[in-house]
Amino acid sequence: MVRAPKEVMRVLWLIIDNMRQQWLLLAACFWVLFMVIVASKFITLTFKDADGYGIKQEPSKLTALAEIKLPEEKRLQATGRLLSEDALRSVLVQMDRLELLRNMCRDASLNNLSHTVLSKFVLDRIFVCDKHKILFCQTPKVGNTQWKKVLMVLNGAFPSIEQIPENVVHDPEKNGLPRLSSFSESEIQKRLNSYFKFFIVRDPFERLISAFKDKFVHNPRFEPWYKHEIAPVIIKKYRKNRTETRGLQFEDFVRYLGDPNHKWLDLQFGDHIIHWVTYVELCAPCELNYNVIGHHETLEDDAPYILKEAGIDRLVSYPIIPPGITLYNKTKVEHYFSAVAKRDIRRLYTRFEGDFKLFGYQEPEFLFK
Ligand SMILES: *[C@@H]1O[C@H](CO)[C@@H](O)[C@H](O)[C@H]1NC(C)=O
Ligand SMILES: *[C@@H]1O[C@H](CO)[C@@H](O)[C@H](O)[C@H]1NC(C)=O
Ligand SMILES: *[C@@H]1O[C@H](CO)[C@@H](O)[C@H](O)[C@H]1NC(C)=O
Secondary structure (H helix, E strand, C coil): CCCHHHHHHHHHHHHHHHHCCHHHHHHHHHHHHHHHHHHHHHHHHHCCCCCCCCCCCCCCHHHHHHCCCCCHHHHHHHHHHCCCHHHHHHHHHHHHHHHHHHHHHHCHHHHHHHCCCCCHHHHHHEEEECCCCEEEECCCCCCHHHHHHHHHHHCCCCCCHHHCCHHHHCCCCCCCCCEHHHCCHHHHHHHHHHCEEEEEECCHHHHHHHHHHHHHHCCCCCCCHHHHHHHHHHHHHHCCCCCCCCCCCHHHHHHHHHCCCCHHHHHHHHHHHHHCCCHHHHHCCCCCCCCEEEEHHHHHHHHHHHHHHCCCCCCCCCCCCCCCCCCCCHHHHHHHHCCCCHHHHHHHHHHHHHHHHHCCCCCCHHHCC
16 A cells, blocks of 8 residues: 555656556556555545444445456546546445345344335335436435425426425426336336336435424324324324323334334325335335435535436536434434333334445444343
């Protein structure tokens, strides 16, 4: 590593002095690029991010240093556009995520938690942009409204994101966003095989807190069924404290989610469960070969990366992300789980373990102590 820059210079001079042939120069460029990649990999390894996300849990980290290989197209892209160090780091972070996912999908001990049937439920979650050959799997509570707006603009339904009325985004009649399930079997396969596919995840427990707050605490007036139909059913079956008379409490919700027999109620609740079933059940990450998996915690880097990889970065930009909203908030997680029995938290983790492991989120040990 230490002698690398010297070697680079020596070879560069040799080439330029003696040969002056373009193709050799190009080869040298590739080599320099390779060195930059090695260096940048080294930097990512040394300065791991503080809040435990991204590549931290990836097991083959150190061996990866010795054998970094960028796909040919990536290198061409890099030489063509002279990728900045940030952009190169994004490429490597994404490659690590996909490698981790592939490894975890093969892990037999996680089998039941990582695989799912490619059912209509999954195909219903995936939105299609034919014009730019993009598939986006919706994972509620992870900033999906903004991505739907991006796709609506790309589909030509609206000239800009700012001009899309809020009530239109989730209205299937008006948003002009077809779901993958609306196509024939062969049309579905064609798109799955050739389109750019992505989705976004965040810490699984933070997502559940966000779903609980959104659907049961704020009780949105235009979605009365959460308060009037779903909450009473969960309370009836899972409330322990019979003197508690308030609406659905987080501990009731956790007990329902962690129940190995939760499927009975899920069937009753219909598609509303999309707000709290696992990412595995929503997007089938081990069955579909996704190109990019964005993390809400690093959305500031991931959103531009996704636009670029999808080839739409010159057509549309992701709406401005308010500062601080994407950060993992441990205090909040501790606060919500403080009233929940440890046994129930462990059961919840058992159900969501696949989501933690597949996407590199650390087990929240502080909740089990
Ligand atoms: C996986 O699920 C099957 C059927 O649902 C069950 O028989 C098996 O015991 C489960 N395996 C593990 C490791 O949980
Ligand atoms: C049960 O709920 C009531 C009302 O909120 C509360 O005052 C009481 O402390 C709770 N009991 C337990 C054991 O949590
Ligand atoms: C984290 O959550 C707590 C409790 O909900 C809140 O008071 C605090 O402001 C949050 N911290 C950040 C950095 O957002």
